[in-house]
Amino acid sequence: QKEVEQNSGPLSVPEGAIASLNCTYSDRGSQSFFWYRQYSGKSPELIMFIYSNGDKEDGRFTAQLNKASQYVSLLIRDSQPSDSATYLCAVTNGNTGKLIFGQGTTLQVKP
Amino acid sequence: EPEVTQTPSHQVTQMGQEVILRCVPISNHLYFYWYRQILGQKVEFLVSFYNNEISEKSEIFDDQFSVERPDGSNFTLKIRSTKLEDSAMYFCASSEAHGGVIYFGEGSWLTVV
Numbered sequence: 305q306k307e308v309e310q311n312s313g314p315l316s317v318p319e320g321a322i323a324s325l326n327c328t329y330s331d332r333g334s335q336s337f338f339w340y341r342q343y344s345g346k347s348p349e350l351i352m353f354i355y356s357n358g359d360k361e362d363g364r365f366t367a368q369l370n371k372a373s374q375y376v377s378l379l380i381r382d383s384q385p386s387d388s389a390t391y392l393c394a395v396t397n398g399n400t401g402k403l404i405f406g407q408g409t410t411l412q413v414k415p
Numbered sequence: 416e417p418e419v420t421q422t423p424s425h426q427v428t429q430m431g432q433e434v435i436l437r438c439v440p441i442s443n444h445l446y447f448y449w450y451r452q453i454l455g456q457k458v459e460f461l462v463s464f465y466n467n468e469i470s471e472k473s474e475i476f477d478d479q480f481s482v483e484r485p486d487g488s489n490f491t492l493k494i495r496s497t498k499l500e501d502s503a504m505y506f507c508a509s510s511e512a513h514g515g516v517i518y519f520g521e522g523s524w525l526t527v528v
Contacts, residue, residue: 335514336514336515338516338517340519345504346521346522347504347506347519347520347521347522348458348506348519349519350516350517350518353516392457392458394458396514400463400470400471401446401463401470401471401510401513401514401515402448402460402463402471403448403450403458403460403517404460405457405458405459406457407456407457408457
């Protein structure tokens with residue numbers, strides 16, 4: 305069973321702090337890695353994607369990928385209360401193209 | 416910005432009835448998906464569709480489910496003889512390329528009573 309694992313949280317950080325969200329995956333054949341944000345009752349919204357080892361930055365968000373360790377993370381700098389949501393890690397295998405999701409980490413940013 | 420649209424946003428149906436959930440994927444996308452999320456659980460893959468045929472389906476996607484692209488724009492999920500455990504949010508999604516970014520619609524919340 306190919307799995308994506310996340311700590312369900314909640315992860316609580318004060319406003320302005322850095323939030324660090326982590327994800328591990330079991331399938332070494334995974335090729336594309338995504339972070340989605342999901343507000344309660346809403347659909348997943350793409351935040352970042354990363355394909356290669358290393359860091360990828362987009363505004364306040366940085367995705368980090370380490371394929372050797374099968375680990376992907378998302379850093380959110382200067383966290384805002386509006387960042388409070390569930391963050392879903394998802395991976396695809398090039399053979400299938402489908403997304404396999406983790407259970408999500410709930411982030412709470414406290415003013 | 417192009418988006419995936421889904422109808423209805425919410426449907427309540429009697430157990431045993433048939434339901435059709437409709438989706439209009441992003442216009443230049445070629446790969447279409449249905450996912451579902453039972454309340455409080457993870458998003459689960461149901462089926463992928465490319466070139467007018469199913470490319471992959473999960474074990475959840477049994478004979479009760481079917482998908483169709485009846486015309487050049489719509490993509491539908493049919494659930495026959497609904498069961499209580501089919502109650503979930505159903506998300507349609509599409510992508511331009513295989514393994515590329517997948518964009519989700521707003522979801523159709525199905526309640527089976």
